[in-house]
Amino acid sequence: MLTSKQRAILRKEANTLIPVFQIGKGEIDDALVKATNDCLAARELIKLKVLENSEYSTKEAAALLAEKTNSDSVQVIGGKFVLYKQKDKESKYADM
Template identity: 30%
Template sequence: MKLTGKQKRFLRANANRLRPIFSVGKNGLNEVWLREVSQAVDNRELVKISIQQSADVDTDDVKNFIESNSDINVVQTIGNTVLLFDESSNPKHRDISTGVFSL
């Protein structure tokens, strides 16, 4: 799914108050980590990930890994933080996506 500029602005505004709930460290990226992130995105729809200084990867590596191995959209990368979005499979958790798709 391709997001428009308005939709990305809406998501960035909603993510302003969020804290990162996942981090990428020296263990790097793997399928188990991505599965956990996918579950969190499915429950919350909007998730921030931080990249630790000790990590062997940068934001571009994380972005490419997530986009190539899942349906999650990378909305924004700033510094060592990556913002992710995907519509929840549970209709009860679709608070943010309702606003996104109404734009």
């Protein structure tokens, strides 16, 4: 669980990120969860976009993916959301 101060730092860092995945008509399946996990392992902080034709709202998609990837939802704004999962070793955000 992130504190409000940690969340603010991560929101600042995520401001310039480009969404790495788009969630559309299809469900949030195992392939998307695996790809998201791999991306989180490499980057720690990622931004995702939920398209208008998705069956999920942005909040629902963020909560579902955060739960399935054991990550934290940092921010949900408009059609985009940010996930964070700290690396085990040499985290960029370890001093938060």
